[in-house]
Amino acid sequence: xxxxxxxxxxxxxxxxxxxxxxxxxxxxxxxxxxxxxxxxxxxxxxxxxxxxxxxxxxxxxxxxxxxxxxxxxxxxxxxxxxxxxxxxxxxxxxxxxxxxxxxxxxxxxxxxxxxxxxxxxxxxxxxxxxxxxxxxxxxxxxxxxxxxxxxxxxxxxxxxxxxxxxxxxxxxxxxxxxxxxxxxxxxxxxxxxxxxxxxxxxxxxxxxxxxxxxxxxxxxxxxxxxxxxxxxxxxxxxxxxxxxxxxxxxxxxxxxxxxxxxxxxxxxxxxxxxxxxxxxxxxxxxxxxxxxxxxxxxxxxxxxxxxxxxxxxxxxxxxxxxxxxxxxxxxxxxxxxxxxxxxxxxxxxxxxxxxxxxxxxxxxxxxxxxxxxxxxxxxxxxxxxxxxxxxxxxxxxxxxxxxxxxx
Amino acid sequence: xxxxxxxxxxxxxxxxxxxxxxxxxxxxxxxxxxxxxxxxxxxxxxxxxxxxxxxxxxxxxxxxxxxxxxxxxxxxxxxxxxxxxxxxxxxxxxxxxxxxxxxxxxxxxxxxxxxxxxxxxxxxxxxxxxxxxxxxxxxxxxxxxxxxxxxxxxxxxxxxxxxxxxxxxxxxxxxxxxxxxxxxxxxxxxxxxxxxxxxxxxxxxxxxxxxxxxxxxxxxxxxxxxxxxxxxxxxxxxxxxxxxxxxxxxxxxxxxxxxxxxxxxxxxxxxxxxxxxxxxxxxxxxxxxxxxxxxxxxxxxxxxxxxxxxxxxxxxxxxxxxxxxxxxxxxxxxxxxxxxxxxxxxxxxxxxxxxxxxxx
Numbered sequence: 049x050x051x052x053x054x055x056x057x058x059x060x061x062x063x064x065x066x067x068x069x070x071x072x073x074x075x076x077x078x079x080x081x082x083x084x085x086x087x088x089x090x091x092x093x094x095x096x097x098x099x100x101x102x103x104x105x106x107x108x109x110x111x112x113x114x115x116x117x118x119x120x121x122x123x124x125x126x127x128x129x130x131x132x133x134x135x136x137x138x139x140x141x142x143x144x145x146x147x148x149x150x151x152x153x154x155x156x157x158x159x160x161x162x163x164x165x166x167x168x169x170x171x172x173x174x175x176x177x178x179x180x181x182x183x184x185x186x187x188x189x190x191x192x193x194x195x196x197x198x199x200x201x202x203x204x205x206x207x208x209x210x211x212x213x214x215x216x217x218x219x220x221x222x223x224x225x226x227x228x229x230x231x232x233x234x235x236x237x238x239x240x241x242x243x244x245x246x247x248x249x250x251x252x253x254x255x256x257x258x259x260x261x262x263x264x265x266x267x268x269x270x271x272x273x274x275x276x277x278x279x280x281x282x283x284x285x286x287x288x289x290x291x292x293x294x295x296x297x298x299x300x301x302x303x304x305x306x307x308x309x310x311x312x313x314x315x316x317x318x319x320x321x322x323x324x325x326x327x328x329x330x331x332x333x334x335x336x337x338x339x340x341x342x343x344x345x346x347x348x349x350x351x352x353x354x355x356x357x358x359x360x361x362x363x364x365x366x367x368x369x370x371x372x373x374x375x376x377x378x379x380x381x382x383x384x385x386x387x388x389x390x391x392x393x394x395x396x397x398x399x400x401x402x403x404x405x406x407x408x409x410x411x412x413x414x415x416x417x418x419x420x421x422x423x424x425x426x427x428x429x430x431x432x433x434x435x436x437x438x439x440x441x442x443x444x445x446x447x448x449x450x451x452x453x454x455x
Numbered sequence: 456x457x458x459x460x461x462x463x464x465x466x467x468x469x470x471x472x473x474x475x476x477x478x479x480x481x482x483x484x485x486x487x488x489x490x491x492x493x494x495x496x497x498x499x500x501x502x503x504x505x506x507x508x509x510x511x512x513x514x515x516x517x518x519x520x521x522x523x524x525x526x527x528x529x530x531x532x533x534x535x536x537x538x539x540x541x542x543x544x545x546x547x548x549x550x551x552x553x554x555x556x557x558x559x560x561x562x563x564x565x566x567x568x569x570x571x572x573x574x575x576x577x578x579x580x581x582x583x584x585x586x587x588x589x590x591x592x593x594x595x596x597x598x599x600x601x602x603x604x605x606x607x608x609x610x611x612x613x614x615x616x617x618x619x620x621x622x623x624x625x626x627x628x629x630x631x632x633x634x635x636x637x638x639x640x641x642x643x644x645x646x647x648x649x650x651x652x653x654x655x656x657x658x659x660x661x662x663x664x665x666x667x668x669x670x671x672x673x674x675x676x677x678x679x680x681x682x683x684x685x686x687x688x689x690x691x692x693x694x695x696x697x698x699x700x701x702x703x704x705x706x707x708x709x710x711x712x713x714x715x716x717x718x719x720x721x722x723x724x725x726x727x728x729x730x731x732x733x734x735x736x737x738x739x740x741x742x743x744x745x746x747x748x749x750x751x752x753x754x755x756x757x758x759x760x761x762x763x764x765x766x767x768x769x770x771x772x773x774x775x776x777x778x779x780x781x782x783x784x785x786x787x788x789x790x791x792x793x794x795x796x797x798x799x800x801x802x803x804x805x806x807x808x809x810x811x812x813x814x815x
Contacts, residue, residue, distance in 0.1 A: 285800075332519060332769075343497035343501050343526065352508070
């Protein structure tokens, strides 16, 4: 086999024999070892205290998720006395090039389980990615983290089959971020019969709103909810797979009509002062999308839309999911139903997150059992971008560990 | 029918002062609005969509030029379709498809003649084409390059191609052309990048100096590749003079979606809107018209597109209008500069479609 060539981004200054990295499993750790927990805690402290990260909300969110208290809580949920859980071995993480922090979550989960990790990050320059890699490099200099250092390799390589194939054949788990195309590409490269893939496909997310509930909210409450919705939607230019791209209004026609105008009015006001990252090119994409959609489906631009930042298109319920062409950038397809079950047949496996406003936990848990093929998570407004170790319906701790039974 | 006699009867394609122009062109464009609304289902649906929001005015709907890449838009019955123009996709392989009937095609030629004659005179001049001959051989499938050359070739005679099929310059042919017509006006045409790369650069490398001092050089096709190597209009003109002694250079801005009513660079270095067309600068953030002097998206309108709804288009190019009717060159009409394409946005999101596509 041709020797692959990779560029090691972390740990910096280390020369690594790839062959040896994969074959030496003596450094596999114990789940939630003191050292791994300390490393995660150090990462958290740095993210939360260093002002360099303050301007990136997703870095702060990451810092919070990595706090010692949260990790202890995870440990209690994951490690139970009744089962023996061990690391699977070498985990190959293929990070997405566009959301700069998400691979850190799955990497940390894998490190905490005691696995060895190879992370392929994109060679494309990204300030957030560079910051986090630099931070990891700084931490790994500590003599107290030699095991972590031995179990972690962050690399870049030019897209070549040889390297992808080589690592795929050595890995026990492949964690494939990056959507349908990346998953498809790696799926064609063989893994060992004993290895597993964790795949993250392209996903589409929506909001469900009870009109009646909106109409009950005080102005202050409505503002907070609308603010949360804006954060959910505009944080990554609406391109995160969990950001809502469509809104399904639930209720009778007259309540919906009142609720819509109240809600969008507040959203519009919030957006005047919101630092979104949308550019001219995004606006053109979005305008072209609205034209194309109208010409094909006779959809109507909603009267609330008056500039390029907030774009609402009234569509038939059957058009509310457009996982193929939806361009993000502050575009909301909008439809109405009498009751949640009217939405059931549109919720395919492509649907990831439903952010909701105005439904009780009981109502939602009854509904989700009423014959729905898709939907991975249902979260209140403001929580769409929160990471959870159960992602796209998969428990990532389970994915990177093996359970041994002794009878 | 699209009757353009009012415009044809003007003494030059740059005659109408702004009040007259506004009235004439708006009347004509609003007739086209109605025609396309009634005869193109897609256009009707799109107009209806923008009835309610205040994002774009549905009364003078600016259609993103990209729509011609996404679907076939036609406002005449299928039996009237005379030919289909396609663009050469630069950034992607998707091409624009422009449906022409005989009337629209004929108006395109007529208007192009009116505009070009303004710069070239009524006589057909000996013509040097900075391209290779096979680019126009297959007349059934018009690439934008081929169509552009064929369209302009009618203004010349003794068509001489400066390049061979492998894009290398044919020095003998070029030299004999310049010697044969020495001291006479000639017409040189090509695409901006081709001229720079395969003509000027080759002449420089081979240390050949041509005397084409009575030539009019007309070129188009965008500056993107030249900006990458730090060549702007001033440099281009200087090199035209240094290598060939060419003093009259006219760049023009046009697109396959609005063939005919092109915007030609005047003697003072500004692109000018002819009577048949107009230009506005639009803020991408609001989609509203910006005042002169501000940079924004170029919107172009033209009285020609009858067989397809391309009379009011929003391009993906950035430009600045400097004024109307008061350019130092003396021509009427708005005058402006084009600054190139809107920069591509950084791709965000959980899926890496672009990165992987490049690889595959």
